[in-house]
Amino acid sequence: MKKHNFNPGPSILPRIAVENTAKAVLELEGTGLSILEISHRSKDFEAVVNEAVSLFKELMKIPEGYHVLFLGGGASLQFCMVPFNLLNKKAAYLETGGWAQKAIKEAKFFGEVNVVASSADKNFTYIPKFNIPTDVDYFHITTNNTLYGTEIRHDIVSPVTLVADMSSDILSRPVDVSRYGLIYAGAQKNIGPAGVTVVIVREDILGKIERKIPTMLDYRTHVKENSLYNTPPCFAIFAVKETLKWLKSIGGLEKMSEINNSKAQLLYDEIDRNSLFTGTCEPVARSIMNICFILTEKYKQLEEEFQKFASSKGMVGIKGHRSVGGFRASTYNALPVESVKALIECMQEFEKMHA
Numbered sequence: 001m002k003k004h005n006f007n008p009g010p011s012i013l014p015r016i017a018v019e020n021t022a023k024a025v026l027e028l029e030g031t032g033l034s035i036l037e038i039s040h041r042s043k044d045f046e047a048v049v050n051e052a053v054s055l056f057k058e059l060m061k062i063p064e065g066y067h068v069l070f071l072g073g074g075a076s077l078q079f080c081m082v083p084f085n086l087l088n089k090k091a092a093y094l095e096t097g098g099w100a101q102k103a104i105k106e107a108k109f110f111g112e113v114n115v116v117a118s119s120a121d122k123n124f125t126y127i128p129k130f131n132i133p134t135d136v137d138y139f140h141i142t143t144n145n146t147l148y149g150t151e152i153r154h155d156i157v158s159p160v161t162l163v164a165d166m167s168s169d170i171l172s173r174p175v176d177v178s179r180y181g182l183i184y185a186g187a188q189k190n191i192g193p194a195g196v197t198v199v200i201v202r203e204d205i206l207g208k209i210e211r212k213i214p215t216m217l218d219y220r221t222h223v224k225e226n227s228l229y230n231t232p233p234c235f236a237i238f239a240v241k242e243t244l245k246w247l248k249s250i251g252g253l254e255k256m257s258e259i260n261n262s263k264a265q266l267l268y269d270e271i272d273r274n275s276l277f278t279g280t281c282e283p284v285a286r287s288i289m290n291i292c293f294i295l296t297e298k299y300k301q302l303e304e305e306f307q308k309f310a311s312s313k314g315m316v317g318i319k320g321h322r323s324v325g326g327f328r329a330s331t332y333n334a335l336p337v338e339s340v341k342a343l344i345e346c347m348q349e350f351e352k353m354h355a
């Protein structure tokens with residue numbers, strides 16, 4: 001049966017990227033070696049890194065003065081690497097979900113943290129209003145809250161260095177990179193497979209800290225060595241490059257954003273129409289990438305049954321995060337509109353059976 005992959009991460013990748021990566025596992029074109037076997041110091045692999053960096057720069061229209069890095073440790077390591085490199089005395093954070101809370105926890109190891117606003121009071125179902133203080137080293141936001149399904153889908157203006165965890169919505173829309181000092185994202189949602197984290201950093205924000213930074217945790221090490229200071233995740237970087245090639249081939253971020261908006265619109269319309277289901281987030285804050293919904297009070301007891309019904313129709317990964325319950329459909333870049341339509345059909349059939 002055809003599967004519809006709504007996994008929240010690792011998640012669906014473009015088929016062509018998976019196929020090309022599979023080929024490279026057998027042989028990296030023209031080298032006689034597998035991508036799993038080649039030296040990260042070879043010119044063949046250096047070409048892979050360089051192409052991935054240059055595709056990133058092209059797709060995101062990254063201005064001069066920024067570097068694109070491929071690092072290990074996941075987005076979670078960035079929760080501590082950011083303050084390690086940027087927090088002298090005080091930083092401001094916006095608390096919009098579980099990932100933001102984890103970032104805040106790590107920042108507190110390095111200095112004072114001003115949580116400017118939080119939506120914890122309503123289980124992170126909205127984006128709180130906030131003011132950005134000017135007496136801080138940086139302001140940290142999570143642009144998309146993967147677990148709860150809210151998103152800041154525009155580039156905010158910040159009077160201080162703006163740092164963004166874009167793990168689950170990077171490359172889903174055009175971004176004005178010049179507004180940000182640093183952007184980071186674990187690859188396994190919208191960029192590629194697990195194992196690599198992308199960091200986009202403006203050079204002039206680095207080197208301003210008083211503390212000493214261990215070599216591997218210092219962004220300047222990786223800037224200087226073009227992400228090749230130590231052995232990088234070669235395989236994952238190759239797959240990222242293939243995903244970026246696909247993104248370029250379909251028309252880049254403007255086109256991607258259009259497609260993502262229309263996929264999300266279809267599903268939210270059905271959630272709002274269907275008498276069995278209801279969305280969990282404030283409509284203005286709804287994420288385009290992680291669409292959370294639950295059964296209404298009257299039909300609550302059908303949760304397990306819908307889960308089973310949807311699985312029987314090929315839906316994968318729609319169980320909501322345990323902190324929300326219900327369902328979450330992750331509609332990342334590579335998810336085809338056909339999968340969204342298949343889920344909608346499921347919901348409609350289920351409504352006919354029960355309403």
Ligand SMILES: *Cc1c(COP(=O)(O)O)cnc(C)c1O
Pocket residue numbers: 009073074075076077099142144145146165166167168186187189
């Ligand atoms: C998945 C996710 C993370 C954690 O990523 P890891 O690479 O697993 O460390 C952090 N922030 C956000 C917004 C995420 O969606």
